[in-house]
Amino acid sequence: MTELWAPGVSSGSREPFNDHSEIVEITPAERDLGEMTLRFFRTNIQRAPLWSIDFKNRMTVINRPLRGERRVQLPYERSDSTSYPQLRLEALEQEEISPYLVRDLLYKKDTEDFLPDFTRHSKALFRNLWGITRAYDQWGYEEGQHSDVLEIILESQGYSRDELFSRYFDNLSQTWELPFTTPRQITAYAAFQEGSTQPSYQAAAERADKEDAPVTAELLRLIGRDEGYHWASYIGFLRIFFGADPEGTIGDTIHVARQFRMPAINLIPEHAKGFVNAMRLGTYTPDMETEAIYSTLVSFGFIGKKLARQTADEHRDLILATTSLRNHLPGNLNPTPAR
Numbered sequence: 001m002t003e004l005w006a007p008g009v010s011s012g013s014r015e016p017f018n019d020h021s022e023i024v025e026i027t028p029a030e031r032d033l034g035e036m037t038l039r040f041f042r043t044n045i046q047r048a049p050l051w052s053i054d055f056k057n058r059m060t061v062i063n064r065p066l067r068g069e070r071r072v073q074l075p076y077e078r079s080d081s082t083s084y085p086q087l088r089l090e091a092l093e094q095e096e097i098s099p100y101l102v103r104d105l106l107y108k109k110d111t112e113d114f115l116p117d118f119t120r121h122s123k124a125l126f127r128n129l130w131g132i133t134r135a136y137d138q139w140g141y142e143e144g145q146h147s148d149v150l151e152i153i154l155e156s157q158g159y160s161r162d163e164l165f166s167r168y169f170d171n172l173s174q175t176w177e178l179p180f181t182t183p184r185q186i187t188a189y190a191a192f193q194e195g196s197t198q199p200s201y202q203a204a205a206e207r208a209d210k211e212d213a214p215v216t217a218e219l220l221r222l223i224g225r226d227e228g229y230h231w232a233s234y235i236g237f238l239r240i241f242f243g244a245d246p247e248g249t250i251g252d253t254i255h256v257a258r259q260f261r262m263p264a265i266n267l268i269p270e271h272a273k274g275f276v277n278a279m280r281l282g283t284y285t286p287d288m289e290t291e292a293i294y295s296t297l298v299s300f301g302f303i304g305k306k307l308a309r310q311t312a313d314e315h316r317d318l319i320l321a322t323t324s325l326r327n328h329l330p331g332n333l334n335p336t337p338a339r
């Protein structure tokens with residue numbers, strides 16, 4: 001456990017404080033990649049948050065027009081204090097979603113709540129890669145809001161804040177450690193992860209729509225939109241790695257694609273039940289993940305479609321062979337009743 005403060009500091013040494021430091025070698029390759037990733041970050045990724053949550057006034061703060069045909073429809077409301085229509089969080093109180101969707105959102109929140117470990121590792125791993133470390137600051141802010149939104153939705157469905165906070169701390173009492181070891185592998189991993197997360201939120205939003213919960217659905221779409229943006233960011237970063245070392249980058253990318261699993265899935269309470277539930281709801285299926293792997297591989301632009309298909313299929317075979325998912329494939333499950 002970390003000591004939060006030391007007693008009696010004032011009675012200690014009178015010596016002046018000195019910084020503690022260690023020498024770190026920054027290689028020429030890291031300088032090059034650092035500069036290239038920084039340029040990419042500044043011109044393609046850096047942004048003011050697309051949206052945030054105003055807890056005090058119980059509303060979203062959407063900062064620019066949302067593209068897409070649904071944006072002008074309800075449940076968005078004109079707001080006096082901002083330029084764009086907003087979602088009122090009180091409206092969630094009128095929505096009742098099914099226990100299946102509630103469980104799925106809880107499962108998603110558990111995953112998002114490993115954020116301190118995701119950022120802790122990324123900061124250490126990408127310390128010398130300037131642009132990626134800058135991107136992680138922005139990423140961490142956006143990801144933190146995903147958990148906030150899920151908390152707000154779950155509260156509207158009867159969970160108490162105490163219950164959710166204590167679940168958060170229980171979750172945090174174990175760490176998530178990196179599934180791969182190098183910055184390049186983790187960049188590829190992050191692209192596959194974001195590419196798998198986006199359709200999962202999209203599917204959850206569609207389910208919320210079917211359950212007549214439009215505000216819940218729109219909040220989930222806001223999260224999904226971020227995940228799609230993150231996906232594109234990591235694709236851009238991996239292309240920079242490819243420019244520096246094509247052969248090595250292809251090798252790492254294929255390796256990570258084959259081995260890919262979503263982060264922290266085995267650390268989440270009752271994860272097997274969470275998986276079965278998500279497959280019944282359609283918010284996760286092995287096919288969805290396989291297609292995310294395939295389209296991410298193709299989107300990198302340096303892997304041909306044939307190799308991408310073969311790799312995505314190998315990934316699917318591997319997860320089905322090494323987990324109990326095979327027993328829970330959609331054909332073996334009764335779908336959840338749509339309401």
Ligand SMILES: [Fe+2]
Nearest residue numbers: 112143146227
């Ligand atoms: Fe997220």
Ligand SMILES: [Fe+2]
Nearest residue numbers: 194226227230
């Ligand atoms: Fe994300």
